Amino acid sequence: MKPNNAEYIKELNRKNILNIIRSTPSSRATLAEKTGLTRAAITFIINELIDKGMVYDREIVKSSIGRYPTILDINAKYGYVAGVLLERHCCCVCIADFKCNVIAETTIDSSQSPNVVMTIDHIAVAIDQLLENAGLTKDMLLAVGISSPGPVDYKSGVILNPPDFEMWHRIPVTDLLSRVLGVPAYIENISVALAIAEYRYGISNIFRSSLFIEAASGIGSAVIVNGKVFRGSAGFGVELGHSCVDVNGDKCTCGNHGCLEMYASLKSLEHIFADKWPGSWEKVMDGMESGDEDCTEIFNHEVKYLSAALANAANSYDLDGIILSRDFAHKSEKLISQLHEELTKRSIISQIHPVRIEIAKFTGTSNSSLRASAATAIEHCL
Numbered sequence: 001m002k003p004n005n006a007e008y009i010k011e012l013n014r015k016n017i018l019n020i021i022r023s024t025p026s027s028r029a030t031l032a033e034k035t036g037l038t039r040a041a042i043t044f045i046i047n048e049l050i051d052k053g054m055v056y057d058r059e060i061v062k063s064s065i066g067r068y069p070t071i072l073d074i075n076a077k078y079g080y081v082a083g084v085l086l087e088r089h090c091c092c093v094c095i096a097d098f099k100c101n102v103i104a105e106t107t108i109d110s111s112q113s114p115n116v117v118m119t120i121d122h123i124a125v126a127i128d129q130l131l132e133n134a135g136l137t138k139d140m141l142l143a144v145g146i147s148s149p150g151p152v153d154y155k156s157g158v159i160l161n162p163p164d165f166e167m168w169h170r171i172p173v174t175d176l177l178s179r180v181l182g183v184p185a186y187i188e189n190i191s192v193a194l195a196i197a198e199y200r201y202g203i204s205n206i207f208r209s210s211l212f213i214e215a216a217s218g219i220g221s222a223v224i225v226n227g228k229v230f231r232g233s234a235g236f237g238v239e240l241g242h243s244c245v246d247v248n249g250d251k252c253t254c255g256n257h258g259c260l261e262m263y264a265s266l267k268s269l270e271h272i273f274a275d276k277w278p279g280s281w282e283k284v285m286d287g288m289e290s291g292d293e294d295c296t297e298i299f300n301h302e303v304k305y306l307s308a309a310l311a312n313a314a315n316s317y318d319l320d321g322i323i324l325s326r327d328f329a330h331k332s333e334k335l336i337s338q339l340h341e342e343l344t345k346r347s348i349i350s351q352i353h354p355v356r357i358e359i360a361k362f363t364g365t366s367n368s369s370l371r372a373s374a375a376t377a378i379e380h381c382l
């Protein structure tokens with residue numbers, strides 16, 4: 001049933017306030033300023049959130065001339081969520097508090113599980129075990145967030161047809177896990193989950209329209225506009241990896257020709273530069289720094305194709321920020337400066353206003369993807 005208008009607006013204001021506090025703990029005055037709500041309205045909503053245990057007054061300090069305003073913060077112990085990261089040969093599971101700090105994690109070797117039902121059972125057992133080890137009871141678990149290679153249908157909770165992921169094709173994974181655990185479950189494709197986590201807990205909330213992009217075996221991407229994931233007409237968002245950067249290029253598995261993924265993913269670089277590939281993007285950057293010609297050639301190739309796609313994205317979504325993640329983070333200064341130079345030449349938008357390129361705050365940490373899965377759950381608990 002749809003809430004009435006007043007309830008709907010109150011709900012929006014409540015979420016807005018919680019989202020501000022979780023990215024930056026704030027005073028009531030700052031909340032009033034940022035939301036445009038009256039101090040009385042802020043006080044009313046905050047009192048409700050304090051009564052619920054979701055936020056608390058974090059006193060800073062008393063001075064001789066009076067008290068400084070108290071800062072409101074999210075109560076990390078309000079509740080806990082589980083994060084599940086489904087990968088091709090294993091799945092990782094974590095428990096995170098309400099501020100999205102991972103407090104326990106484990107890895108399950110799913111290659112030993114012959115079917116989905118058994119893997120779901122293993123995940124549920126792992127979550128129970130992690131809760132118990134952390135001294136938490138099952139009723140403290142609010143929700144489960146799952147991230148998986150895309151495409152996924154985040155609304156129905158079904159994993160569609162990611163390549164090399166046949167066991168999970170057309171599986172209603174949120175329904176299955178929710179039924180076993182007795183709490184709601186939500187799913188996002190891993191790039192969207194990472195983009196959401198970066199927006200809520202990282203650096204991208206300074207941008208109005210930002211692209212999150214990562215390179216691995218494919219190219220993952222997501223766009224966030226004014227704090228909301230750009231979903232498109234059916235929820236599948238932005239597939240920049242399958243945008244064309246060479247109309248005369250070979251045919252991609254998606255049916256298009258010359259897709260970015262065929263030139264700029266790490267798997268493609270390894271294939272294109274079979275005789276020159278040093279083993280990883282990190283080694284490419286290390287080699288280039290020490291003047292290695294092969295590594296410099298690979299780097300220049302990456303910049304050429306990636307910058308073409310970034311210019312397309314900047315022009316399509318009027319971006320003011322681009323967040324590079326995962327392997328791109330290693331010794332990124334040169335990559336950022338070269339991409340920026342190309343972008344300024346190629347994108348009309350970047351000639352009108354600055355388009356900053358940054359490295360994701362949480363990239364490179366071993367549990368950043370797992371944390372992103374937990375963030376997916378928290379999004380739905382506010």
Ligand SMILES: [Zn+2]
Nearest residue numbers: 242252254259
């Ligand atoms: Zn393609």
